Amino acid sequence: MSIKLEHINYIYSEGTAYEKAAIKDICLEIKEGEFIGIIGHTGSGKSTLIQHLNGILKATSGELYCNGKNIYEEGYPMKELRNYVGLVFQYPEHQLFEVDVMKDVCFGPKNQGISPEECEKRAREALELVGLKEKYYTRSPFDLSGGQKRRAAIAGVLAMHPQVLVLDEPTAGLDPKGRDDILEQISMLHKRTNMTVILVSHSMEDIAKYVDRIIVMNKGEVMYEGKPKEVFRHYKELEKIGLAAPQVTYVMKELKEKGIPVSDDATTVEEAVEEILRGMKGAVK
Numbered sequence: 001m002s003i004k005l006e007h008i009n010y011i012y013s014e015g016t017a018y019e020k021a022a023i024k025d026i027c028l029e030i031k032e033g034e035f036i037g038i039i040g041h042t043g044s045g046k047s048t049l050i051q052h053l054n055g056i057l058k059a060t061s062g063e064l065y066c067n068g069k070n071i072y073e074e075g076y077p078m079k080e081l082r083n084y085v086g087l088v089f090q091y092p093e094h095q096l097f098e099v100d101v102m103k104d105v106c107f108g109p110k111n112q113g114i115s116p117e118e119c120e121k122r123a124r125e126a127l128e129l130v131g132l133k134e135k136y137y138t139r140s141p142f143d144l145s146g147g148q149k150r151r152a153a154i155a156g157v158l159a160m161h162p163q164v165l166v167l168d169e170p171t172a173g174l175d176p177k178g179r180d181d182i183l184e185q186i187s188m189l190h191k192r193t194n195m196t197v198i199l200v201s202h203s204m205e206d207i208a209k210y211v212d213r214i215i216v217m218n219k220g221e222v223m224y225e226g227k228p229k230e231v232f233r234h235y236k237e238l239e240k241i242g243l244a245a246p247q248v249t250y251v252m253k254e255l256k257e258k259g260i261p262v263s264d265d266a267t268t269v270e271e272a273v274e275e276i277l278r279g280m281k282g283a284v285k
Helices: 046-050 078-084 101-111 116-129 146-158 176-193 204-210 228-232 235-240 247-257 269-284
Strands: 003-012 020-030 035-039 061-066 085-088 164-168 196-200 213-218 221-226
Touching: 020 046, 020 221, 035 046, 035 204, 046 164, 046 196, 078 085, 085 146, 101 116, 101 146, 116 146, 116 176, 146 164, 146 176, 164 176, 176 196, 176 204, 196 204, 204 228, 204 247, 213 228, 221 228, 221 235, 228 235, 247 269
Parallel strands: 035 196, 035 213, 085 164, 164 196
Antiparallel strands: 003 020, 003 061, 213 221
């Protein structure tokens, strides 16, 4: 499922003294099966942007197409769009409300008109996909840990069989292990299902490791767009807006400045190790 945004603008409190342009003239295309990362400082427009993708917010002006259809045309089935595009909010407790985890994950499919048997089947499949153990299925979602709540919230969206999964800071507030577990699970889902994944994150390391393409937001506009290597070459410009490149990028640049024959394009630890080994072999020769 492809998504195309053409000159999307969104203004909060339009026509009042509190009027503010949240996103400005956004033109983007997200292709089927992509893993997209969206980064930007607080207030840059990231969350406002992703809330347009499943119709929670409607653009003040511009067009948004899903599979070639303009979602703002009269009669467009918004319920169908929200079945296609699943959004997991930053704070999972905002999406959890049933008496136990199984009922919570079944809620979305049930609203789609799915039979109780099929709802439970989908829920079990989704919970297995996110790695939440069966012993938690009958527990209240509010008795779960932060990481378990994230898994349950993601499962609730996955059970609706979306074609696009949008995650707003899914690792916020988690410890390093919890963060790694969630992101590995999301990466595995992407590989297994070829689902389009859109990840909003403040962690440059996470973005560099998992995504195919990065969109950098600044003051409501797209500042950069491209592969991680392409975007993080602009690390000095990113620093000026409160962002940075992954730590490994700075290490590689320092090594190169000291005369060690390595490329400074590495954005992950794995790439850095490979490049350092290659440089050492070249130096020995």
